[in-house]
Amino acid sequence: MQAKHPRAFSLIELMVVVTTIGILALLATPGIRLAADRTQATATANDIRVFTEAIEFYSTSEGNYPEAMTYTRMPNEISSYLATPWKNGSYSWFYVNTDDLTYVYVYNLNFTAEQAVRLDSIIDDGNVATGVVRMAVNGSGLIYLFKYDP
Template structure:
């Protein structure tokens, strides 16, 4: 009696492949998460800088900082200084862009109102790009749902 060679995979071989794929996925997930957060932080940092520069240019041209605006609304007179498409796209951390004038410890600030990330994410951003303290420095959490870049302190 002759045996024919079976060209199919055995159950053990399939299980080994599944385990290897699982291990590779487990190793890749933290890297993917870090890449996503790095991208989110880079975009947020860039948007903060661009919008802060726009507010400073407005102040230089007009002699005063823009007035408070409703959350998500471009302040009156800022239309020529703000990239409207980027503004309307919203922050990478969710929520809406907002401009504040004269608050506790600042004369002008621009930031995110009603952000959609945990405070741990804000702290990681603050640690990387500022002083690691959400209540001090250039980037501050000025209320429980407001994270702002201080443009001018008082």
């Protein structure tokens, strides 16, 4: 008569499998986080691009930039182009129009430097110190320059 062997995993085999899964999870976590950060930067860049294009369309049709604008008070020509986050206060932003300077400042993005550079490379030149997209003081947000006459 043959001896019956139980058909189960030993404790050591289970520990090897759990350890292997743990190591694979640790290796995958940074890649997943990086992909999420890139996705967030890309989505925000597209939102900013749509916002700035709406202002540029307005400027082209009216001959000048809007004098003042907030998320609760903006021209219908601009508002009709924009997605809800720009009109309901989801994005923190303010708009400035003077004789020498016209810009929109988007803040509280909670971006890393890599995300800011990615966003700038999508919209502008990939350098947050030059071009129309600039990094604000202490990385607090991004500035999009429409008009700049030093």
